Amino acid sequence: VHAKMLAYVASNQSFDIVLSQIIPLLEIFANDHEPAIRQTLVEQLGPLAKYCAKNDEVGYRAILDRILPIIARLLEDTKPEVRHTSTVTLVEVANLIRPDDLGQHVLTIVLRLAHEDDKEEMRMTASELLNMLAECLGQDLCRQFVIPEVVSLAEDPVFRVRKSTALNFHNICKVGGEHELFERLMPAFVRLSKDDMYRVRRACADSLSDISKHVSDDIRVGVLVEIFLRLTQDPSKLVKQSVLQQSGMFIATLPSRAVSEIVLGHFCSMAGEPTGDMTVDTELKHYCAYCFPAVLQTIGPNRWKEVREVYHSLTKSRSVNVKQSLAASLHEIARILSDRSDLEEEFVPVFEDMIQDSEEVQMGVIKNLAVFLSLLSEPCRVSYLPVLHDILHSTNPFNWRLRQSLAVQLPELLDLPPKHEVYSMLFPLIMTLLQDPVAGVRKETYKGVAKLILMLHDLSKQSDNNKNEIYLKAVQDLDSVIRTINSLVLGETYQLRQLWLELTNRLLRELPQELFESSFLEGILRLTTDSVCNVRVAVASLLVGWEPEDYPPWVIFSELDEETINSNTNMRKRQSPWTWLLSRSEIHECIERLSNDDADVYNNIIKLQRLLPNVEFNKISCRGKKSAPGGDTLIQLKDRDSSTKFRSFKDNNEDGNISLKESNNSSRSSNSNSVNSSRRPSFEENSMTSPKRRFSIDTFPISSSPNNGVTSAMATHMTDLKYPVPPPPPSIDLPAFPPKAIEGDVEDLEELLNTLDMGRRPSSR
Numbered sequence: 102v103h104a105k106m107l108a109y110v111a112s113n114q115s116f117d118i119v120l121s122q123i124i125p126l127l128e129i130f131a132n133d134h135e136p137a138i139r140q141t142l143v144e145q146l147g148p149l150a151k152y153c154a155k156n157d158e159v160g161y162r163a164i165l166d167r168i169l170p171i172i173a174r175l176l177e178d179t180k181p182e183v184r185h186t187s188t189v190t191l192v193e194v195a196n197l198i199r200p201d202d203l204g205q206h207v208l209t210i211v212l213r214l215a216h217e218d219d220k221e222e223m224r225m226t227a228s229e230l231l232n233m234l235a236e237c238l239g240q241d242l243c244r245q246f247v248i249p250e251v252v253s254l255a256e257d258p259v260f261r262v263r264k265s266t267a268l269n270f271h272n273i274c275k276v277g278g279e280h281e282l283f284e285r286l287m288p289a290f291v292r293l294s295k296d297d298m299y300r301v302r303r304a305c306a307d308s309l310s311d312i313s314k315h316v317s318d319d320i321r322v323g324v325l326v327e328i329f330l331r332l333t334q335d336p337s338k339l340v341k342q343s344v345l346q347q348s349g350m351f352i353a354t355l356p357s358r359a360v361s362e363i364v365l366g367h368f369c370s371m372a373g374e375p376t377g378d379m380t381v382d383t384e385l386k387h388y389c390a391y392c393f394p395a396v397l398q399t400i401g402p403n404r405w406k407e408v409r410e411v412y413h414s415l416t417k418s419r420s421v422n423v424k425q426s427l428a429a430s431l432h433e434i435a436r437i438l439s440d441r442s443d444l445e446e447e448f449v450p451v452f453e454d455m456i457q458d459s460e461e462v463q464m465g466v467i468k469n470l471a472v473f474l475s476l477l478s479e480p481c482r483v484s485y486l487p488v489l490h491d492i493l494h495s496t497n498p499f500n501w502r503l504r505q506s507l508a509v510q511l512p513e514l515l516d517l518p519p520k521h522e523v524y525s526m527l528f529p530l531i532m533t534l535l536q537d538p539v540a541g542v543r544k545e546t547y548k549g550v551a552k553l554i555l556m557l558h559d560l561s562k563q564s565d566n567n568k569n570e571i572y573l574k575a576v577q578d579l580d581s582v583i584r585t586i587n588s589l590v591l592g593e594t595y596q597l598r599q600l601w602l603e604l605t606n607r608l609l610r611e612l613p614q615e616l617f618e619s620s621f622l623e624g625i626l627r628l629t630t631d632s633v634c635n636v637r638v639a640v641a642s643l644l645v646g647w648e649p650e651d652y653p654p655w656v657i658f659s660e661l662d663e664e665t666i667n668s669n670t671n672m673r674k675r676q677s678p679w680t681w682l683l684s685r686s687e688i689h690e691c692i693e694r695l696s697n698d699d700a701d702v703y704n705n706i707i708k709l710q711r712l713l714p715n716v717e718f719n720k721i722s723c724r725g726k727k728s729a730p731g732g733d734t735l736i737q738l739k740d741r742d743s744s745t746k747f748r749s750f751k752d753n754n755e756d757g758n759i760s761l762k763e764s765n766n767s768s769r770s771s772n773s774n775s776v777n778s779s780r781r782p783s784f785e786e787n788s789m790t791s792p793k794r795r796f797s798i799d800t801f802p803i804s805s806s807p808n809n810g811v812t813s814a815m816a817t818h819m820t821d822l823k824y825p826v827p828p829p830p831p832s833i834d835l836p837a838f839p840p841k842a843i844e845g846d847v848e849d850l851e852e853l854l855n856t857l858d859m860g861r862r863p864s865s866r
Contacts, residue, residue, distance in 0.1 A: 104130050104141040108148035116156040123149075124167050131171045136180040143175050143186045147193040154197045164197060165206050173210045177223060184226055192233045203238055208246060215250050221257075225265040228254050232269035235276045243276045248285055255289040260298040267293045267304035275315035282316060287324050294328045299337040306332050306343040310350035322359045325351075333367050338376075345371050345385060349392020353399050360400050365407060368396060372411045383420050390415050390426040394433040402438050409447075416451050421461050428455045428465030432473040439476050448473075449481065456488065460500055463492065467506045471513035483518045486526045493533055501539040508534045508542050511549025520560050521571045523553060524578035532585060535604070536597075547604050551611035554582060558616055583620045590624040595633040602628060602639035606646045609678050617678075622687070626736040629691040630729050634699045637729060641695055641705035644679075644688065651677035654684075655711055683712055687736055692716065694731030699723040 107126070111119045130142040150168050153160035172194065175187040195207045211230045217223035231247050231254075238247060251273055254266045270290060274282055290312070294305040305328065313325050329351060332344040348368045352360055371385040389411070397408060412434070415423055435448050452473065455466045466473070470489075474482040489507060496503055507514075511531060518526050531553060534546040557579040561572060589601035605621055612621075628640050647654065654677055682688055695706045696718045703720035710718055721730060 104138055104145060107142070107145040108152065111149055111152050116153075116160060119152070120159070120163060124163060127167065127171050131174060136178075136183055139175060139178060139180075140183045140186050143172065143183065143190050146172060147190045150194045150197055161199075164194065165202065168194065169206055169210070173213075176210065176214060176226060177217075177220075181222070184222070188226060188229055188233065191230065192237070195234055195237045200239065204242055204246075207234065208238060208242060212246065212250065215254065221259045221262055224254060224257060224259075224262045228262065228265045228269045232272045235272040238276075240276055240278060243273060244278065244281055247273060248277055248281055252285055252289045255293055260296070260301055263293060263296060263298070263301045264304045267301055268308050270308055271311035271315055274312050279317060282320060287316075287320060291324065291328065294332065299335070299340055302332065302335060302337070303340045303343045306340055306347055309344070310347050310354060313351055313354040318356050318359075321355055326355070326359060326364065329367075330363065342376075342381060342385070346388045349388060349396050353392065353395035355399065357399055357401055362407070365396075365400065365404075368392075369408060369411045372414050383418075383423070386415060386418055386420060387422045387426060390418075390423045390430075393427070394430040394437070397434060397437050402441065405438060405441070413451075416454065421459060424455065424458060424462045425465050427451075428458075428462045429468065431455065431466060432469040432476070435473055435476045445477055445481055449477070452485075456492070460496055460503065463496065464500075464503055464506070467492070467503055470507070471510040471517070474517055475513070479517075479519070483522070483526070486514070486518060489514075489527075489530050490533070493530070498538075501537070501542055504534060504537055504539070505542045505545055508537075508545035508549065511546060512552045515549065515552050515556060520556055521574055521578075523556055524582065528553065528578075528582060528585075536600070543600060544603070547607035548611075550586065550604060551608050554579065554608070554612060554616070557582060558613070587621070587624060590627055595631070595636050598628055598631060598633070598636045599639045602636070602643050606643050609643075609646075609682065614678065614681055622685075623738050626687055626691060626738060629694050629736060630731065630733045632726075632728050632733070634702065634723050637695060637698060638701045638705065640691070641698075641702045644683070644692065644695075645705050645708045647677045647679040651679070653677075654679040654682075656680075683709070687738055689713060690736050694729070694736070696731075697721055698730050 103126075107123060107130075111123050114123070127142065127146075130138055133139055133142075146168055150164050153163045153168070156163075172187055172191050175183055176191065178184050178187065191207070191210070195203065198207055211227050211234065214223040214230070215227035217227075228251070231251055235243055235247060251266060251270070254262055257263050257266070267290070270286065274286060277286060290305065293301055296302055296305075309325060309329060309332075313321050316325070329344060329348070332340055333348075335341050335344070345367060348364075348371070352364060352368055355364075368389065371389040375382050376385070393408070393412060393415070397405070400407070412427075415427055418424060431448065431452065435444060438444055438447070441447070452466065455462050457463075474485060492507075493504065507530070511527075511534070515523050515527060531546060531549055534542055535550060537543050537546075557575050560575040561579055586601070586604065589597045589604075592598050592601070601624060605624065608621060609617060625640060625643065628636055631637055631640075689712075692706060692709050692713055693716055695702050696713075696716050698706070698721065700720040703718065707718050710716070723730060
């Protein structure tokens with residue numbers, strides 16, 4: 102425990118205390134008889150050295166005189182795990198050493214290990230360190246010392262040292278320089294590739310692609326291709342297996358002219374030529390599938406016919422790993438071949454098979470679904486958008502990452518159908534994801550909601566002069582979207598009201614001021630008086646939700662001089678929308694209502710004290726209170742100017758029914774089918790008041806099969822949505838109510854949602 106805390110304790114102490122009390126402990130730990138203590142010590146030396154490096158010359162001398170000698174000693178430890186950790190730490194500390202001191206204080210440690218003639222483990226460690234330190238040491242030290250040592254170790258009498266050297270060539274090739282590569286390093290590597298011991302030749306095969314990344318095309322074509330072809334004919338099956346596994350990554354480093362039919366044929370053989378060992382065959386197919394996009398990118402789309410049969414044979418593999426790799430790269434393959442006229446004929450059937458496969462394969466496709474669909478023709482890609490809703494019904498409800506992947510891609514998915522069709526094709530999916538049980542999924546959906554509203558708003562504006570069918574539909578769709586979203590304000594549970602506020606934070610950033618004021622401002626005023634403290638916390642968070650890159654709302658951007666703007670290079674060159682929001686008198690009243698509230702509300706709203714210096718801010722206890730401290734009288738929305746229409750909440754009867762009412766009366770068209778584009782839906786018109794439901798733990802069971810249809814969890818969740826939802830597959834009989842289990846009131850939903858947010862399966866009660 103003491104060794105594990107060294108770096109942490111040091112970072113919280115003055116350097117004088119570290120130098121006098123902590124540094125002396127290093128020798129004690131380094132001499133401990135327990136290997137685990139010595140290994141833990143060397144793990145702490147890197148962070149400790151970084152702390153010392155911050156303390157000028159005294160700290161730097163502590164690294165050279167106290168820390169490096171201990172690392173050097175532990176590099177020769179009898180336990181391999183201690184030596185390995187010491188190797189990593191030495192590289193970490195070497196990056197803190199000045200270039201002039203690297204030779205004397207770091208390189209000498211490695212050279213001493215390389216000359217331990219009686220200890221092959223030390224020479225193996227030296228070969229690793231020479232490779233790992235090559236970039237840090239620089240070209241001059243590499244030419245003078247590192248390369249001669251590597252060439253010497255490549256001729257070591259012990260095959261294990263030669264094997265280690267063959268595996269540790271690539272960084273030295275990167276730094277050594279073209280002349281040294283051609284004259285000294287490559288001849289040494291060629292000799293290793295012809296070594297009598299198959300383990301050394303196999304090490305050369307494993308490092309072939311890494312070396313090829315850091316050499317010139319002349320060396321790749323003239324030296325490495327020859328080594329590759331020779332190793333494919335090696336008498337050892339293990340060597341041939343290794344070189345085939347590396348063939349895809351090796352081909353990806355070659356110029357396309359160097360990829361001959363023979364070289365490409367060896368890569369293709371991984372998918373078509375059985376070795377007699379099923380495990381080896383499956384592993385080779387996995388390597389082939391993983392590297393296929395890189396190989397196709399290298400050879401180009403014109404040579405697709407040479408690898409087409411290989412690709413389609415891999416798609417029929419029974420291995421989940423093979424299919425998962427192909428699914429994850431489907432969009433890349435389609436992008437490379439996007440100019441081909443038979444793109445849809447080739448890959449749409451593959452897509453259909455993968456989207457109905459196991460969840461691992463589905464996940465690979467879904468992650469890049471928008472990119473793949475964008476490469477298809479519009480009629481083809483539009484036909485697949487309804488499938489997305491079916492996927493949510495057919496997958497395990499606890500597979501929230503799949504739903505999150507869809508949510509992340511919503512802005513791209515919205516660009517796929519014609520603009521006037523986005524509502525009917527994607528809005529049900531958006532609302533499903535917006536009310537997902539997992540918070541991460543909900544948050545990723547906010548950007549998609551904002552883009553959908555903007556698209557419909559822009560479409561209605563573009564068609565404003567020509568009120569045709571598209572215009573009428575755009576206005577209707579926009580009203581429907583806003584009405585459905587605003588219904589969350591009257592949500593039966595406080596989580597729905599919090600959700601609306603979190604979404605509104607994003608909408609405030611994305612939407613035009615006029616649209617936001619006319620559609621969403623009243624919801625903020627209403628929730629300011631909410632009886633649930635957590636909702637008021639969300640209101641306060643919204644009011645202070647500008648980004649650090651935004652100018653504070655009390656700074657008027659248009660009044661700043663050019664010098665001030667240019668000096669703040671990290672600030673956005675625009676006015677924050679919070680400026681106009683917080684300038685409204687209704688929002689000032691919101692701030693006053695929240696100025697005396699619970700501590701969590703106070704901690705946010707106090708940031709706005711500068712706007713209202715005459716208001717006194719206090720934090721009070723709200724435990725046990727059933728109403729907001731600022732009162733439950735609704736804040737009325739006022740007209741800012743006569744040209745803009747705002748609606749306000751108004752009590753229409755004694756029961757307290759609330760409706761949104763336009764403050765300016767506008768003339769309506771005599772045509773009963775026309776739509777008033779200035780009207781925004783009221784919260785009352787689509788309230789989410791519904792009979793009280795009961796939830797049970799068994800509401801969210803884990804589906805045992807991806808083909809299990811609509812799970813009861815997803816079915817229960819879908820019944821909560823207040824918009825038309827596509828029906829489940831006809832072969833599935835959904836229960837009218839959740840399965841009977843240990844039941845709880847609707848308040849149990851909070852506990853259940855929190856459990857799901859933490860990624861755990863609910864425990865039985």
